[in-house]
Amino acid sequence: MKKNNLIVCRCEDITWPEIEDLIKKGFTLEEIKKLTRCGMGYCQGRTCFNILIRLLKITNQNLIPKKRPPLKPMVIKEIVSYFENEKQL
Amino acid sequence: MKNNFDAIIIGAGVVGAATGYYLAQLGLKIAIIEKDYPTAGSTGRCIGGVRQQFAHPPTIQLMIQSVKLLKEYQEELKWDIEWYQGGYLFLAHSEEKKESYLKAIRIQKEFNLPVNFLSPEECQKIVPDLNLEGLIGGVFCPTDGQVNPFKLTFSYLKEIKRKKGKIYTFQKVVEIKVKHSQIIGLKTDKNEYFSSPIIINCAGPYAKEIGKLVNLEIPVEPERHEAIVTEKIEPLFPCMIVDYREDGCYFVQKYKTGNIIGCYTPIPNIPGYSLDSSFEFFIEMPRRMARLIPKLKDVKILRQWAGSYEMTPDGNPIVGETPIKGFYLNCGMCGHGLMFAPAIGKALAYYIVKKEYLLPLQDFSLFRDFSKKEIMK
Numbered sequence: 374m375k376k377n378n379l380i381v382c383r384c385e386d387i388t389w390p391e392i393e394d395l396i397k398k399g400f401t402l403e404e405i406k407k408l409t410r411c412g413m414g415y416c417q418g419r420t421c422f423n424i425l426i427r428l429l430k431i432t433n434q435n436l437i438p439k440k441r442p443p444l445k446p447m448v449i450k451e452i453v454s455y456f457e458n459e460k461q462l
Numbered sequence: 463m464k465n466n467f468d469a470i471i472i473g474a475g476v477v478g479a480a481t482g483y484y485l486a487q488l489g490l491k492i493a494i495i496e497k498d499y500p501t502a503g504s505t506g507r508c509i510g511g512v513r514q515q516f517a518h519p520p521t522i523q524l525m526i527q528s529v530k531l532l533k534e535y536q537e538e539l540k541w542d543i544e545w546y547q548g549g550y551l552f553l554a555h556s557e558e559k560k561e562s563y564l565k566a567i568r569i570q571k572e573f574n575l576p577v578n579f580l581s582p583e584e585c586q587k588i589v590p591d592l593n594l595e596g597l598i599g600g601v602f603c604p605t606d607g608q609v610n611p612f613k614l615t616f617s618y619l620k621e622i623k624r625k626k627g628k629i630y631t632f633q634k635v636v637e638i639k640v641k642h643s644q645i646i647g648l649k650t651d652k653n654e655y656f657s658s659p660i661i662i663n664c665a666g667p668y669a670k671e672i673g674k675l676v677n678l679e680i681p682v683e684p685e686r687h688e689a690i691v692t693e694k695i696e697p698l699f700p701c702m703i704v705d706y707r708e709d710g711c712y713f714v715q716k717y718k719t720g721n722i723i724g725c726y727t728p729i730p731n732i733p734g735y736s737l738d739s740s741f742e743f744f745i746e747m748p749r750r751m752a753r754l755i756p757k758l759k760d761v762k763i764l765r766q767w768a769g770s771y772e773m774t775p776d777g778n779p780i781v782g783e784t785p786i787k788g789f790y791l792n793c794g795m796c797g798h799g800l801m802f803a804p805a806i807g808k809a810l811a812y813y814i815v816k817k818e819y820l821l822p823l824q825d826f827s828l829f830r831d832f833s834k835k836e837i838m839k
């Protein structure tokens with residue numbers, strides 16, 4: 374596979390060479406996330422982390438950034454209306 | 463000897479990194495020991511706000527210094543730390559709140575801070591989409607701002623490495639050695655021994671646990687604070703918006719990316735080390751934000767997370783000496799560690815190396831009277 378211009382993170386537009394450079398400097402996936410925003414985009418790493426975990430053959434779960442709620446982006450209006458319904462109960 | 467240092471810092475959060483940066487600049491051979499990776503603690507969980515609007519004069523002096531340093535860093539650290547002076551706007555929805563802000567303004571003016579109490583309409587000039595319902599006015603300081611906590615911490619670390627300082631990650635300090643009331647070294651869970659006559663406790667919410675290793679009681683208690691981030695949107699407002707009502711919140715738009723990031727202080731507070739996400743926060747925080755800026759109703763929430771505040775009895779940090787020679791504290795930041803770090807790191811380093819006071823550190827001493835509270839916590 375040619376990795377030179379492979380886009381790893383589509384949400385934040387980050388390519389493999391950028392990531393590879395940081396890996397060579399000894400940074401962990403968590404640090405790479407914080408330095409490049411890879412995994413901080415719209416899908417919250419649901420696309421790019423899977424690619425990276427495979428490329429880097431990471432098996433140690435502690436080195437993989439944690440998943441946090443919500444499962445997918447949610448509009449505030451919907452969250453608020455849920456809250457208002459709750460209040461009426 | 464390989465593991466022999468002039469000073470060792472426990473914790474690679476922003477406070478440890480800043481302290482290390484200045485110690486290395488003053489010529490000390492330093493090491494930082496971090497149980498996880500740098501910024502894994504509170505630093506990587508904060509929302510990046512920097513303000514000078516406090517009521518406690520030493521804290522105002524501290525923050526004026528920090529802002530000055532942050533301005534210079536862009537050049538000095540040779541990395542874009544995303545420092546941006548968009549200001550801080552504290553909203554008043556009651557006469558009582560207004561009074562307490564006016565009182566603080568009088569103190570802040572003595573330090574020449576450009577703070578002013580604005581009418582609701584003037585507030586709206588800064589935040590065009592602000593909901594004026596129930597609003598009496600707000601205090602604005604245009605020289606407050608925001609910074610990227612990761613970039614700031616990693617740029618300090620980069621400079622420390624350049625000065626031959628060492629950063630050990632994924633090693634936890636489990637033992638501190640003291641001989642005749644003088645620090646001599648420490649041991650990590652990897653069974654490595656590091657010797658040094660100086661150890662600085664920059665363990666953030668874990669400061670108390672480090673204290674236990676030398677039988678020293680440090681009054682720092684962790685409290686869970688949650689945060690939320692939205693998708694990227696067009697620029698809506700430049701400043702941190704602070705609503706201190708019981709069901710208030712504070713949030714800012716990252717000028718570089720356009721995400722809005724915010725949190726609130728839960729009532730009652732949630733003591734302990736838990737970093738779980740709560741459903742209550744997930745439904746409550748968006749409501750509070752959209753109440754202040756109704757336009758946010760159409761914006762999406764991407765993620766919620768949690769971090770720890772490191773609270774002291776009076777809401778001020780604990781910095782400086784302890785009864786053990788060579789054991790120093792730089793902790794108890796009370797949720798302001800990012801903004802304190804530049805000036806407080808520098809001040810402690812200058813105190814340790816040159817016995818020079820860049821700031822009134824006595825007011826942040828472990829030996830102070832903890833009964834007077836900061837009102838603009």
Ligand SMILES: Cc1cc2nc3c(=O)[nH]c(=O)nc-3n(C[C@H](O)[C@H](O)[C@H](O)COP(=O)(O)OP(=O)(O)OC[C@H]3O[C@@H](n4cnc5c(N)ncnc54)[C@H](O)[C@@H]3O)c2cc1C
Pocket residue numbers: 472473474475476477478479495496497498499500501502503504505506507508509510511512633634635636664665666667668672687688689725768769770771772792793795796797798799800801802
């Ligand atoms: C939601 C939220 C929002 C915030 N917003 C802001 C804000 O807008 N502005 C602001 O200024 N501040 C804010 N803060 C507060 C700020 O994040 C902290 O005060 C600051 O990060 C503290 O930095 P620190 O370096 O002291 O601690 P930390 O970043 O927690 O670093 C301490 C480090 O010590 C390590 N450690 C602990 N025990 C050991 C051990 N035994 N051995 C080795 N290493 C150890 C930890 O792993 C950790 O990395 C916020 C905090 C939260 C939670």
Ligand code: FES
Pocket residue numbers: 381382383384385411412413414415416417418419420421422
């Ligand atoms: S692809 Fe990286 S955050 Fe979505």
